[in-house]
Amino acid sequence: xxxxxxxxxxxxxxxxxxxxxxxxxxxxxxxxxxxxxxxxxxxxxxxxxxxxxxxxxxxxxxxxxxxxxxxxxxxxxxxxxxxxxxxxxxxxxxxxxxxxxxxxxxxxxxxxxxxxxxxxxxxxxxxxxxxxxxxxxxxxxxxxxxxxxxxxxxxxxxxxxxxxxxxxxxxxxxxxxxxxxxxxxxxxxxxxxxxxxxxxxxxxxxxxxxxxxxxxxxxxxxxxxxxxxxxxxxxxxxxxxxxxxxxxxxxxxxxxxxxxxxxxxxxxxxxxxxxxxxxxxxxxxxxxxxxxxxxxxxxxxxxxxxxxxxxxxxxxxxxxx
Numbered sequence: 001x002x003x004x005x006x007x008x009x010x011x012x013x014x015x016x017x018x019x020x021x022x023x024x025x026x027x028x029x030x031x032x033x034x035x036x037x038x039x040x041x042x043x044x045x046x047x048x049x050x051x052x053x054x055x056x057x058x059x060x061x062x063x064x065x066x067x068x069x070x071x072x073x074x075x076x077x078x079x080x081x082x083x084x085x086x087x088x089x090x091x092x093x094x095x096x097x098x099x100x101x102x103x104x105x106x107x108x109x110x111x112x113x114x115x116x117x118x119x120x121x122x123x124x125x126x127x128x129x130x131x132x133x134x135x136x137x138x139x140x141x142x143x144x145x146x147x148x149x150x151x152x153x154x155x156x157x158x159x160x161x162x163x164x165x166x167x168x169x170x171x172x173x174x175x176x177x178x179x180x181x182x183x184x185x186x187x188x189x190x191x192x193x194x195x196x197x198x199x200x201x202x203x204x205x206x207x208x209x210x211x212x213x214x215x216x217x218x219x220x221x222x223x224x225x226x227x228x229x230x231x232x233x234x235x236x237x238x239x240x241x242x243x244x245x246x247x248x249x250x251x252x253x254x255x256x257x258x259x260x261x262x263x264x265x266x267x268x269x270x271x272x273x274x275x276x277x278x279x280x281x282x283x284x285x286x287x288x289x290x291x292x293x294x295x296x297x298x299x300x301x302x303x304x305x306x307x308x309x310x311x312x313x314x315x316x317x318x319x320x321x
Contacts, residue, residue: 072117119226271308
């Protein structure tokens with residue numbers, strides 16, 4: 001049996017509006033073209049997400065229906081359906097119109113919801129996956145280790161701790177020596193996979209990696225929140241859209257733009273604090289250290305500063321008293 005849905009090959013309609021939107025499109029292209037397309041071609045599991053998806057009603061019923069126990073109800077249903085023997089098909093030649101968050105604040109909320117929900121689903125579903133009798137041992141291993149543990153738990157935590165904390169701190173400890181391959185093999189592998197499917201975006205890959213390293217700070221917090229089930233595990237903030245999409249001449253618009261207010265959040269303190277830490281480490285390496293990593297750390301600090309002072313994304317409304 002096959003559970004079929006088409007996915008968008010081009011997620012952002014007007015992705016030249018700002019740098020953040022183009023970077024988001026690169027992340028989604030990697031998600032659709034690498035993860036989902038490869039999973040479909042190998043008849044392996046890949047997560048369902050709610051944009052332009054088509055479900056069989058019998059699959060939803062057999063899996064137990066939609067549940068609101070996590071903030072990733074689409075992924076939850078997909079995992080339960082896969083344990084019932086349903087398979088998934090990616091259709092990449094269908095195009096739909098959608099809209100990405102235009103403000104950094106909205107994007108942070110979206111990434112928190114996705115990451116926190118995925119790790120919390122891992123906590124809730126791990127026993128069911130182990131006990132499931134309808135799938136192979138290989139399928140269980142793929143779900144538990146590759147899909148959940150590596151991609152949803154280890155990846156966000158390791159990215160921030162290693163590239164934004166350990167490497168900068170190591171320049172102040174001469175006894176610590178990080179091999180060059182340890183710094184470059186993961187970014188290089190990601191670059192190659194993006195370049196294969198997105199050769200027209202190869203010039204954006206370094207910027208994309210720096211942006212993703214900044215976002216890993218929020219994803220790490222979200223991953224730990226979902227894994228430990230802290231008080232913010234069920235926090236649901238609807239992603240605000242500013243109406244930056246191309247509208248058709250409809251009587252009722254599909255997406256209504258948010259009316260801007262005079263109160264605009266443009267400074268994000270966590271990013272600024274990390275940028276200050278990185279600048280200290282880079283300056284020390286340049287002046288007193290071995291001079292091995294200062295160029296990378298300066299670039300990373302610059303990325304944190306850009307996002308910390310709101311130079312990425314459009315200006316949007318904030319919650320005013």
